[in-house]
Every structure is written in C-alpha cells, then in structure tokens.
Amino acid sequence: MSGNDADESTEDAEEVQYDPTSSRYDLYECPDCDNVVLALGRDEPPMACHGNPMERVTDVEMSVKPPDVKQVLLQAFGLPKAGLDICLCVIGEGPLSAREVADSLGYDRSTITRYLNKLVDLGLLRRSELNREGGGIVNVYHSVDLERMRRETLIGFYIWAGEAAALIEDANVTKQDYLEENPDRELPDVFWDSFRDD
Numbered sequence: 001m002s003g004n005d006a007d008e009s010t011e012d013a014e015e016v017q018y019d020p021t022s023s024r025y026d027l028y029e030c031p032d033c034d035n036v037v038l039a040l041g042r043d044e045p046p047m048a049c050h051g052n053p054m055e056r057v058t059d060v061e062m063s064v065k066p067p068d069v070k071q072v073l074l075q076a077f078g079l080p081k082a083g084l085d086i087c088l089c090v091i092g093e094g095p096l097s098a099r100e101v102a103d104s105l106g107y108d109r110s111t112i113t114r115y116l117n118k119l120v121d122l123g124l125l126r127r128s129e130l131n132r133e134g135g136g137i138v139n140v141y142h143s144v145d146l147e148r149m150r151r152e153t154l155i156g157f158y159i160w161a162g163e164a165a166a167l168i169e170d171a172n173v174t175k176q177d178y179l180e181e182n183p184d185r186e187l188p189d190v191f192w193d194s195f196r197d198d
Contacts, residue, residue, distance in 0.1 A: 015063035
C-alpha cells in the first residue's frame with residue numbers, strides 16, 4: 001500500500017467518536033485545569049492532578065476518522081510500507097543480513113540498508129555481527145523482545161502525539177491572542193501559515 005493508498009483508505013473510513021464505555025483506551029481530564037491524559041489498559045484514573053483523581057471524559061461530541069496502522073507508522077515513525085515489510089521480514093525470518101532481506105523482498109539493497117538502520121534506531125530491531133564460515137564479518141538483524149517492541153512503539157507514538165498536541169495548543173493560544181487583540185476582525189488564512197511544516 002502506498003502513502004496515497006493509505007490516505008484513501010483513511011478517507012473512506014467512517015468517522016468515529018470516543019466511547020467512554022469501551023475498554024480500548026480512556027481519556028481523563030482534571031476538573032480544575034486543562035490537563036488531559038490518554039490511558040491504555042487501566043480501570044482507574046491513571047494519575048491525580050492538584051491532589052485529586054482525574055475524571056473520565058464523557059462529553060466528547062467531535063468525530064474523527066480512525067487511523068490506518070500504516071499511516072500511523074508513516075506519520076509517527078517515518079516508516080512507510082517498505083520499512084514495515086522489512087521489519088516484519090526480520091521478525092518472521094531473522095536473523096538476516098541486509099542482502100538476505102533484499103533477496104527475500106526484492107527491494108533495492110540501499111532501501112533495505114536505510115530502513116534496517118532506521119528500525120534499529122527506533123528500537124524495533126537489533127543488529128549484531130556474525131562471523132562468516134569463509135572469513136569476515138557480516139551485520140545481521142534480529143527482532144527485539146516483543147514486550148520491548150510494544151513499549152518502544154507506544155512511547156514513540158506518545159512522543160509524536162505530544163508534539164502534535166503541543167502544536168494544536170500553540171495554534172489555539174495564538175488564535176485566541178489574535179482575536180483578543182483584533183475583536184472586530186476575522187482570523188486571516190495567513191494565520192495558519194506559521195504552523196505549516198517547514
């Protein structure tokens with residue numbers, strides 16, 4: 001699936017609303033400030049704020065399009081289909097050298113090497129050296145412990161989500177400041193230019 005295919009599948013998906021009765025994840029907020037947290041796999045509020053338990057969010061009216069897993073990996077980790085294919089190949093068949101992964105998947109060797117290095121940097125794979133029978137050393141790639149992979153991917157996603165939330169908050173604060181300083185004017189389109197990717 002290409003990046004465009006992932007975009008199209010996300011666009012075709014029906015919008016969903018947050019369901020506080022679902023056990024998939026929970027949103028909590030502080031009744032005294034703007035603090036909001038996301039929690040997975042917890043029955044009780046995950047933390048307190050101002051010394052009091054946070055309250056489960058129950059009044060969300062906004063609908064969102066559910067993410068496609070490949071699009072999440074692309075956005076949060078810069079990991080498109082080729083990177084995902086390489087990761088799954090090593091997890092299923094490893095330990096493998098870059099040449100063996102290239103032979104198995106049919107991707108260009110430079111693409112394989114680039115994504116193998118990125119997957120190691122992300123903590124999704126590990127690299128070690130293997131002595132060849134005929135002499136010399138070759139790098140081989142292994143899967144990491146599944147619990148470690150789960151932790152690394154969740155933490156990586158939370159960092160990305162935190163950056164996205166901070167960007168949204170900055171935009172809202174800037175918008176509020178502009179409207180307070182210009183009560184008789186609408187927000188110009190140029191306002192959003194300062195929040196575009198470089």
